[in-house]
Structures are given as structure tokens and as C-alpha cells.
Amino acid sequence: MSDPTSPPGPKSVQDGPPEPDPRAADLQEEADRLQAEMEEARPPHGGPISQVAAALVALAVGVFGAVGSYALGLGRLTQPGPGLWPFAISVVIVVLSVVLLLTGRHLRDTERFSRSSLQTAAGVLSLVGLAVLLPVIGFEIPSLLLMFVWLRLLGKESWRSSIVISFGAVAAFYVLFVLLLQIPLPRLV
Amino acid sequence: MDISPILEGFGVVLEPANLLYCLIGVIIGMLIGVLPGLGPGATIAILLPITYSIEPVSAIIMLAGIFYGAQYGGTITSVLLRLPGEASSVVTVFDGFAMAKQGRAGTALGIAAIGSFIGGTVSIIGLTLVAPVVAGFALDFGPPEYAALGILGVLLISSVGNGNKLKAIIAAGIGLLIATVGRDTFTGAERFTFGSLNLAEGIDFIPIAMGLFGLSEILYNLEERHNRVHAPAKVGNVWPSRGDLRQSGGAIGRGSVIGFVLGVLPGGGAVLSSLAAYAFEKRRAKRPERFGQGAVEGVAAPETANNAAATSSFIPLLTLGIPANATMALMFGALLIQGIQPGPQLVTEHPDVFWGVINSMYIGNILLLIMSIPMVGLFVRILRVRPAIMAPITVLITLLGAYTVRNQVYDIFLVIAFGVLGYLMKKFGFEPGPLVLAFVLGSMIESSARQGLLILGGDPVGFLTRPISGTVFALIVVVLLWPLIRGALRRKTSHRVEEKISS
Amino acid sequence: MTILVGYLPTPEGEAAVDAGLREGALRGERVIIVNSPRRGAPVDERKIDDAAGAELLRRARESGVDAELRQPLHDDDLAETFETLVEETGASLIVIGLRHRSLVGKFIMGSEAQRILMESTIPVLTVKAAL
Numbered sequence: 001m002s003d004p005t006s007p008p009g010p011k012s013v014q015d016g017p018p019e020p021d022p023r024a025a026d027l028q029e030e031a032d033r034l035q036a037e038m039e040e041a042r043p044p045h046g047g048p049i050s051q052v053a054a055a056l057v058a059l060a061v062g063v064f065g066a067v068g069s070y071a072l073g074l075g076r077l078t079q080p081g082p083g084l085w086p087f088a089i090s091v092v093i094v095v096l097s098v099v100l101l102l103t104g105r106h107l108r109d110t111e112r113f114s115r116s117s118l119q120t121a122a123g124v125l126s127l128v129g130l131a132v133l134l135p136v137i138g139f140e141i142p143s144l145l146l147m148f149v150w151l152r153l154l155g156k157e158s159w160r161s162s163i164v165i166s167f168g169a170v171a172a173f174y175v176l177f178v179l180l181l182q183i184p185l186p187r188l189v
Numbered sequence: 190m191d192i193s194p195i196l197e198g199f200g201v202v203l204e205p206a207n208l209l210y211c212l213i214g215v216i217i218g219m220l221i222g223v224l225p226g227l228g229p230g231a232t233i234a235i236l237l238p239i240t241y242s243i244e245p246v247s248a249i250i251m252l253a254g255i256f257y258g259a260q261y262g263g264t265i266t267s268v269l270l271r272l273p274g275e276a277s278s279v280v281t282v283f284d285g286f287a288m289a290k291q292g293r294a295g296t297a298l299g300i301a302a303i304g305s306f307i308g309g310t311v312s313i314i315g316l317t318l319v320a321p322v323v324a325g326f327a328l329d330f331g332p333p334e335y336a337a338l339g340i341l342g343v344l345l346i347s348s349v350g351n352g353n354k355l356k357a358i359i360a361a362g363i364g365l366l367i368a369t370v371g372r373d374t375f376t377g378a379e380r381f382t383f384g385s386l387n388l389a390e391g392i393d394f395i396p397i398a399m400g401l402f403g404l405s406e407i408l409y410n411l412e413e414r415h416n417r418v419h420a421p422a423k424v425g426n427v428w429p430s431r432g433d434l435r436q437s438g439g440a441i442g443r444g445s446v447i448g449f450v451l452g453v454l455p456g457g458g459a460v461l462s463s464l465a466a467y468a469f470e471k472r473r474a475k476r477p478e479r480f481g482q483g484a485v486e487g488v489a490a491p492e493t494a495n496n497a498a499a500t501s502s503f504i505p506l507l508t509l510g511i512p513a514n515a516t517m518a519l520m521f522g523a524l525l526i527q528g529i530q531p532g533p534q535l536v537t538e539h540p541d542v543f544w545g546v547i548n549s550m551y552i553g554n555i556l557l558l559i560m561s562i563p564m565v566g567l568f569v570r571i572l573r574v575r576p577a578i579m580a581p582i583t584v585l586i587t588l589l590g591a592y593t594v595r596n597q598v599y600d601i602f603l604v605i606a607f608g609v610l611g612y613l614m615k616k617f618g619f620e621p622g623p624l625v626l627a628f629v630l631g632s633m634i635e636s637s638a639r640q641g642l643l644i645l646g647g648d649p650v651g652f653l654t655r656p657i658s659g660t661v662f663a664l665i666v667v668v669l670l671w672p673l674i675r676g677a678l679r680r681k682t683s684h685r686v687e688e689k690i691s692s
Numbered sequence: 693m694t695i696l697v698g699y700l701p702t703p704e705g706e707a708a709v710d711a712g713l714r715e716g717a718l719r720g721e722r723v724i725i726v727n728s729p730r731r732g733a734p735v736d737e738r739k740i741d742d743a744a745g746a747e748l749l750r751r752a753r754e755s756g757v758d759a760e761l762r763q764p765l766h767d768d769d770l771a772e773t774f775e776t777l778v779e780e781t782g783a784s785l786i787v788i789g790l791r792h793r794s795l796v797g798k799f800i801m802g803s804e805a806q807r808i809l810m811e812s813t814i815p816v817l818t819v820k821a822a823l
Contacts, residue, residue, distance in 0.1 A: 046617075054617040058359045065366050068381055078647030082378035085635045086369045093362040100355050109353055109618030116412040123411050123584075124609055127404075130588060131601040139589065147581045154411060155577025155732075156767040169582055173589065183593045270734060418729040418765060420741035575732035 046110035055104060059097035065090030119154050126150065138188035143170045194536075195317065198544025201246055202552055210247045211549050214254020215556045221255070222262015223568045224579065227406060228275065229259035230622070233519045234402035235583065237395050237526070238590040245527035246542050250549040252523055253503075256516055257309065257553060260459070260499050261561055264301045264492055265568055268294055269422040277459035277495035280467040284480060284487030291483050295425040295565070296433055300485055301492040302561040303429070304441045308493035309554040311445035312452065312500035316547055320536070324508040327533035332640035333652050335510075337661035339634035342511040344668050345454075347623040357623045360614065364624035367392060368631025375639060387599050394522040396591055396600050397628055400607025401614075401621040402519070403587050407580055408612040424569060427562050429485070437489035440470050444490040448497025453505060458513055459498040466494035500550055506531055507543060510633070515622035518629045525629075693784040694722045696777055698808070699748070700738045703821035704789025709748060711819045712787035716757040723752060723759040724781060728773055731765040739763065771807040778814055786816045 065086055075081025126149045133142040147166035151157045157165070177183045201207060221232040233252050240248035263275035268285035281301070288297040330338070343365070347357035370381045371391025382388040429437075444466040451462035470490040471480045480487045502513040503520075510532030512518040524531050529539055536543045591604040611621045641658075645651030653659045667674075697712030699705045709725065716723040725748055729736035740748075745761045752759030766773040774786060790805050809816050 050617060054356075054619070058363070061363055061366070065381075069369075072378055072380055076647065077642055077649060080375070080639050080642055082373040082376045082380055085638065086366055086380060089362050089365045089369075093359055093366070096355055096359050096362070100359065104353070104355065107353060107618065109356075111616045111618075113616070114412070120408050120411045120612065123408060124605065127584065127588065127605050127608075128602075131598055131605060134592070134601065135598050143585055143589075146585065150581035150584065151577065155575070155580065157575075157577060158768040165578060166581075169585070173585060177589060177593075184596060185589065185592065266734070272734065417734075418731065418736045418739055419734060420739040420744075421735050421737045569735070572735035573733050573737060575730070577732050 044112050045108040046112045048105040050110040050112070051104050051107055052101065054110065055097050055101035059094060059101065062090050062093030062097055066094060123150065123154055135186050139185045140170060140174065140188050143173060194540040194544050195548070198541065198548040201541050201545035202250070202549045206244075207247050207250055207545070207549065208552065210243070210251040211254050211553050212556055214251035215258040215553055215560065218255035218258020218260075219262040219557075219561070219564075219568060220571060222259035222275065223265050223571050224262075224574070224576070227403075227579075227583065229256050230402045230516050230519060231406045232259065232403075233516060233523075234398040235587050235590065237398060237519070237523060238594045240523050241395075241526060241594055245524065245529055245539075246545040248523055248527065249520065249542065249546050250553075252520055253546060253549060254553050254556075256520075257305075257496060257499050257550070258557060260496055261302065261305055261557055262568065264305075265298060265565065266572070268297045268301070268488070269424070269569065270419050270572070275459075275495075277463045277498075278491070279460075280463050280491045281488055283467075284482070284484050287481060287483035288485070288488065289422060292423070292425055293483065294422060295427040296429045296485065297488045298424065298565050299427045299429040299562055300433060300437055300489050302558055303434070304437065304444060304489045304493035305496040305561075306554050306558040307441050308445040308448050308495075308497035309500050309550065309557075312449045312497035313547060313550045313554070315449045316501060316504055316550075320504050320508050320543075320547070323504065324533040324536045327509050330533065330657065331655075332637040332644060333655055333658040334661065336634055336637035336641050337652065337658040337665070338509060338511055339630045339637065341661050341665050341668070342505075342513075343623065343627045343630055343634075344665055346512075346514065346626050348668055348671065352620050353618060356619045360619045360621070361623040361627035364627030365631045365634070367397070367624075368628045369635065374632075374636065392603070393594075393600070394525065394629065395594055396603035397607050398519055398522055398625055399587055399591055400604040400609075401611040401625050402515070404584070404604055404608025405611025405615065405621060407584055407587075408608055409615050410576060411580065421573075422569070424565055427565055433485045437485045440466075440486035440490040441493045443469060444493030445497045448494035449501045451494075452498025452501035452513075454513070458502045459495040462494040462498040463491035466490040496554075503546070503550075507535055507546070508533060510535075512626060512629065515626060518622075518626040521629050693719070694724055694781045695719070695785045695787060696774060696781070696783045697723055697725045698774070698786070698788040699725050699727045699740075700789070701740050701744065702789070702791070704791045704819075706789075707819045707821045708787050708789035709751070711817060713752055713755045713757050713759070715785065715787060715817065716752075716759070717755050719784075721784065723757050724777070724783070725749075725752075725759060725761045726774070726777060727761065727763050728766045728770060729763065731767050770804045771811040774808055775811065775813070778812070784814060786812055786814060788816065788818055790818045790820055 069083035069086035069090060072083030072086070073081035074084045074087055126146050130142040130146050144166050147169050148162055151162035151165055152159065155162075177185055178187065202211070217232065217236070218229060221227050222229065227235075233255055236252070236255070240252065243251075260275060260277065263273060263278040264281055264285070267273040267278040267281040268289050271282050271286040273279045273282055285294075285297045285301070288294060343361050344358070347361045348354045366381075370388055372379055372382075372389055379389055447466045447469060448459075448462040451465060452458040454461070467480075467487060467490050470486045471477050474480065474484070474486070502517055505511045505513045506517045506520060510521070510530065512521045521531055524542075529535070529542055588601050588604060591600045592598065594600060614621050614624070641652060642649065653662055695712055695716050697708055699709055712723055712725070715721075727738070727740050727745070729739035740763075745763075749759055749761060762777070764773055764777075777783065778786070786808065788805055788808060793803060805818065809818070
């Protein structure tokens with residue numbers, strides 16, 4: 001979801017004095033309210049700890065990039081080395097992360113992890129499982145398992161419809177990828 | 190102006206295969222736009238592997254179809270359910286949903302379709318006229334100009350986008366850093382490869398886009414968010430009455446112009462223009478209090494404008510090679526995959542692509558109009574599909590699709606890794622869009638900057654003294670300082686309001 | 693005491709409401725009309741809108757029954773949703789409509805009515821649509 005209110009939109013198309021239009025402000029408010037309503041479904045925000053953690057991770061990436069690119073050699077401006085450009089970016093990341101660390105404690109745009117985040121974790125695990133099994137036993141069985149896990153465990157579909165939809169979808173994939181498009185997917189046989 | 194390439198472009202579009210791809214794109218776009226959860230960006234990302242195996246022109250025509258099809262799909266949910274599928278349909282909700290409550294949902298959707306068609310068409314005509322001129326102007330640009338433009342593009346998208354600007358720019362920085370992974374083209378040195386052969390080739394655009402835009406969205410939606418179920422809405426008559434048309438005619442005309450102009454600006458062109466068009470209509474209306482109560486202009490203006498803007502946002506991509514938003518970054522990537530470098534040379538070197546894409550939009554808009562009005566009922570039915578059933582199917586398409594690009598399991602792991610990264614970014618308030626965009630522009634900016642340094646004899650001040658790159662850098666400074674400027678302006682106006690109240 | 697009536701906008705659902713209201717008037721008990729849509733999809737054709745809900749309550753008032761409409765979401769567990777409501781309200785009877793299903797249809801889709809019948813701890817009255 002994006003925030004339609006951030007740029008001072010209406011002003012740029014109106015001629016006349018750049019006085020803010022009270023109605024335009026109303027509109028922004030209305031858009032804000034709608035946005036807030038849509039955000040309701042979001043879990044509660046994560047608080048200062050997650051903000052600090054996010055900034056620290058960004059900082060770590062920046063420091064890592066700076067050290068790594070310094071090792072590559074910066075060269076001179078007349079003859080830039082391979083590390084100059086990544087070093088410049090890393091420095092920007094470091095500076096901005098520090099600013100974020102200092103000023104961003106009270107932002108409310110992070111989301112707390114909840115029990116349902118475990119669903120996402122389980123989903124990711126199943127994806128990794130597919131990637132590991134794919135070259136070993138072909139795509140059919142891993143795909144079937146993935147479909148079933150997502151439908152039954154993550155989607156809370158009934159046993160019956162999980163089985164029926166899994167088989168149907170994998171059969172459709174087989175027809176589409178293997179028979180029609182003849183893509184060389186690893187196969188069972 | 191020589192119009193023969195334009196006509197040849199129509200020849201390209203009217204080939205049956207391309208017409209078919211256009212149709213497929215528009216249908217997919219509309220379907221996905223209706224379904225909550227996956228945005229047009231995610232859809233285009235997931236379907237990127239397909240573009241690998243088809244002609245460049247057809248690929249871009251299909252992706253463009255998805256893009257503007259999705260714009261209209263989002264309108265359907267805004268009007269019927271008060272759920273804007275796309276950010277650019279948020280303002281449509283005010284009057285669209287009010288009309289639906291009065292039993293005029295069909296009229297709202299019909300007007301939106303007609304407005305979208307007119308706005309889109311006006312914008313394409315503008316695109317046809319303006320794009321070659323801009324491209325011609327940009328032909329004189331050297332590396333310093335491109336470096337400056339690239340940086341400006343990244344900054345604008347980071348700062349005009351949603352959410353925290355600081356986080357967006359950090360994300361963009363990380364995208365630039367990821368773009369440096371692999372062998373340096375100037376010195377041959379391996380950067381951040383950790384001895385891995387896979388990484389030495391650099392990281393491919395497809396897995397990044399599929400992971401950050403596609404998979405991350407699916408993972409994010411796994412944490413149940415859709416806890417509201419609506420009763421089916423009645424659409425009613427879709428054909429607007431002559432009175433409705435007369436009433437919204439002006440709004441459609443003005444919306445087209447606003448959309449075209451604002452769409453060219455990098456950042457949220459479609460979002461910004463829909464908001465601006467709505468505000469403009471409300472301001473000049475004789476009875477502004479009608480807005481929000483089901484005024485047909487309140488639907489016509491933003492819907493026309495967002496479609497016009499979606500179309501004109503192709504201008505910076507096709508003429509300067511600078512994507513104006515995250516979706517355009519995907520188009521950029523898709524063109525690069527095909528070995529086509531978007532930029533001012535495009536119109537001369539690949540006129541079939543340039544004009545094929547532009548002219549396909551005429552056809553796409555006609556298809557959109559033909560399909561949307563009679564098929565609204567069908568699209569409304571799609572809303573009954575449970576995301577729990579769609580999710581594993583999309584995931585499988587994503588992972589198997591990623592594999593098919595190079596037949597390497599490594600690519601599946603990359604998609605998963607970037608999917609997790611995107612998910613975590615969203616959880617921590619970072620938008621993946623700037624990262625992807627910066628990644629796409631990264632190598633261009635770096636090589637232009639380095640070539641620029643060579644041209645200028647290692648003197649970075651030269652970037653500022655060349656007239657065009659200097660201007661662009663001045664703009665960069667303005668963009669960077671904009672939050673401060675705006676803050677100052679706000680403070681001033683709020684003072685003024687207080688004075689008014691107290692006096 | 694209360695009576696729970698399972699309602700969907702179908703002939704079977706109408707029959708269930710008719711029977712439930714009759715039963716409520718007879719026993720002098722309160723009726724809770726349960727219109728439970730499936731969680732997940734943005735739109736469920738089984739969910740009724742506010743106008744239709746008001747109409748149901750008007751019908752209840754006409755039959756002189758004190759009625760209430762509830763629209764809880766369910767996953768793959770409509771029977772459990774009913775069981776929770778039974779515990780919460782101390783209901784004495786569930787009224788649901790039954791429709792004819794082919795064997796294959798029943799195998800693929802399952803039968804929610806059957807599960808309610810088997811899992812319910814209180815008497816269940818099933819009705820068929822008026823012919």
C-alpha cells in the first residue's frame with residue numbers, strides 16, 4: 001500500500017497563489033483516514049526496539065560494504081578502482097543508518113511479529129524444501145507436498161479440498177510446463 | 190515529423206500474436222488488479238520468466254497490458270467494496286463507493302472505464318508527440334548527465350514513494366550495493382563474490398524482482414490480514430446515462446491533462462495525479478459538497494487521471510532510460526533481459542520496440558474498454574476466490590518459473606532469499622521498490638559516473654559545471670532538501686491559519 | 693433459552709428461518725440467526741448484506757419472536773462455530789436447512805450439515821426447502 005498523501009499534490013496543478021487550499025487539506029485528511037482504516041488489518045507496530053534493530057542491520061550492511069570495498073582498492077579519481085563506487089554508497093548507507101538510529105526510534109512503521117508470523121516461517125521452510133528436493137526427485141512430488149502444506153496447514157482448507165486442489169494444480173502444471181511448453185523441469189521419471 | 194515508423198509500429202502491434210499478448214496482458218492485469226494481495230508489480234515480476242522466451246516487443250506489450258489492466262481492476266474493488274486494490278484508486282473510493290450504496294455501482298464502473306479509455310488515449314497521443322522529441326534532446330547526453338539523471342531517478346522514487354524517506358534511501362543504497370556484486374567491468378576485479386562462481390556472474394535481475402516484488406508479497410499476506418468478508422454487491426446497469434456522461438465530460442478532459450503531465454514525473458505519478466484531479470474537480474465544482482456523496486465526476490476525474498498517468502510514465506523510461514516508478518523498473522529490467530537498453534537511442538535503434546509498445550497501448554485501451562464494461566460481472570466473481578487457494582499456485586508458478594530461466598536450482602534459492610528479504614523489509618517499514626529500482630539503475634549509474642570521471646579528467650566538480658548535469662544535480666539538492674523546505678512552508682501556513690482563527 | 697438458526701440466502705436457508713421462528717414462537721424462546729461466511733475471500737455470496745439482515749429481523753418481529761443476527765467468520769469448522777455459539781448462549785436447539793447433494797458432490801465438498809448433526813451436543817432440527 002502506498003501513501004497517496006505524501007507529496008503536496010494539488011498545489012502543483014493549480015495556478016494562482018500558492019496558498020494551501022483548505023479543501024485540499026480535507027482531501028488529504030480523508031485519504032489519510034481511509035489509509036488508516038486499511039492499515040487496521042495490520043498487526044500493531046513493533047516499537048523502538050525493532051526500529052533500532054532495523055537501523056543497526058542497515059548500519060552493519062553499510063559497514064560491511066565499506067570495509068569490503070576499501071579492501072578492493074579505491075583507486076584515484078582519475079583512475080577509479082573497483083572499490084570506489086561501492087565505498088561511496090556504503091558511506092551513504094552508514095551515515096543514513098546512523099541518522100535513522102538517532103531519529104527513528106519513535107517511528108511506527110514496523111510490524112510486530114506475531115503467532116501468525118510462524119505461518120510465514122513455515123511457508124518459507126516449505127519453499128526451501130521444494131528447492132532442495134527438486135533436483136533430487138523431480139518437481140512433481142515436492143510441488144504436491146508444497147500445495148498440500150499451504151492449503152491444509154497455512155490456508156486451513158479442508159482435507160478433501162486440499163487434496164483435490166493439490167492434485168489438480170500439479171496436474172495442470174504438468175500439462176502446461178512439460179507437455180505444452182516442453183520446459184526441461186527435473187522430473188520423477 | 191516522419192510518421193512512417195509510427196505506422197510500422199502499428200504493423201507490429203496488429204500482428205495476431207502481438208494482439209493476443211496484448212489481450213492476455215490486459216486480462217491478467219484486470220484479474221490480478223481485482224484480487225487483493227498481489228499488485229501489478231508482483232504480477233509482472235512473477236511473469237518475467239515468460240518474457241524470456243518470447244519476442245521483446247510481444248513481451249513488453251504483454252507487460253504493459255498487465256500494467257494498465259491492473260489499474261482498472263483496482264477500480265472495481267474500490268467502487269464495490271471500498272477496497273482500493275491500487276494506491277491510485279484510493280480517491281475513487283469516496284464517490285465510487287457512495288454511488289455503489291445508491292445502487293449506481295454500474296454507472297461508476299462504466300464512467301471509470303470510459304474515463305480510463307479517454308485518459309489513456311489522450312496520454313498516448315501526447316506520448317507519441319513528446320517522446321521522440323525528448324529522446325532527440327537526450328541524445329546529446331554524455332555519461333555525466335546519465336550518472337546525474339540516474340541518481341536523481343533513484344532519489345525521486347525513494348522520496349516521493351510511501352513510508353519513511355530515510356529508510357527508502359537506505360534501501361536504494363543497498364540496491365546499488367547489490368548491483369556491484371560480481372565482476373567489475375572496468376578492472377575485472379571480483380567484488381563481494383566470496384569466491385562463489387554463481388556470484389561472480391553478478392546477481393540476475395529476474396530473481397531479485399521475483400523475490401522482492403512477487404514472493405515477498407505472498408509471504409507477507411500469509412499472516413492473515415483479510416478478516417473482513419463482504420456480501421456480494423449488486424453492480425446493476427453498467428452503461429452510464431447521457432446525463433452522467435455530460436456531467437463527467439469536463440472532469441474526464443481535465444483529468445486526462447492532469448494525468449499526462451503528472452505521470453511524467455518520477456515517483457507516484459498515477460497516485461499523485463488521481464489525488465490532484467479529484468481535488469481540482471472538487472475545487473471548481475459549483476456545489477463541492479456533492480463530492481463524497483456520490484458525484485460522478487469524483488469517479489471520472491481520478492480514474493481518467495490515473496490511467497493517463499500510467500501511460501505517460503512510459504515517457505521517461507522510453508526516452509531517458511529512467512524508470513519513473515517501481516513497475517517501470519520492471520519494464521526496464523524486462524527490456525534489458527532482451528538485450529535492449531532503454532534510452533534515447535531506443536527510438537532510432539529499435540523503432541519497432543519503441544513504436545510497437547506505444548501503439549500497443551491504443552489497442553490495449555480499446556481492449557480494456559471492450560472487456561471491462563460487459564465483463565464486470567465476471568471480475569466481481571473472482572472476488573470469491575480465497576487467497577489461501579491462490580497463494581500456493583502463485584508460489585509454484587514463481588519458483589518453477591525462476592528455475593526455467595536458466596535451469597538452475599540456485600535461482601530458486603535466490604528468489605527465496607530475496608522473498609524473505611522483502612518480507613522482512615516490509616515488516617520493518619522498508620519498501621522493496623527503491624531497492625529494485627536502484628539495483629536496475631545501479632550498473633548504469635556506476636559506469637556513467639566512472640566514464641564521466643575519465644572524461645572530466647578526474648575532477649568531480651566537472652559534473653556540476655556542465656550545464657545539463659549541473660541542473661540535474663541542482664534538482665537533486667532540491668529533492669534532498671525538500672522535506673525541510675516543506676516543513677518550513679507548513680509551519681508558516683499553520684501560523685497563518687492560527688492568525689485567521691484568532692482574528 | 694435460545695434457538696440457533698443457520699441461515700444462508702438459499703431456499704433451504706429460508707426454510708430453516710421459517711421453521712426456527714415457528715419453533716421460537718412455540719417455545720417462547722429467543723432466536724439467533726447465524727449467517728456465517730467463510731473467512732478468506734473478500735466476497736462470499738453466502739453473506740447477506742445489512743438490508744437483507746434487517747428484513748430477516750422484521751420477519752422475526754412479525755412472528756412475535758425476539759431475534760438477533762450474528763455473522764461470525766468460520767474456516768473449515770462451521771460445526772465448531774456452532775458449538776462455540778451453543779456454549780456461549782446456552783442454546784437448546786439448532787435449526788439448519790438440508791439440501792440434496794450427489795454422492796460425488798458430497799465426497800468432494802464434504803457436508804457441513806452432516807458435521808453439525810454429528811458433532812452437536814444439543815438437538816438439531818433439519819428442514820428441507822419448500823417444494
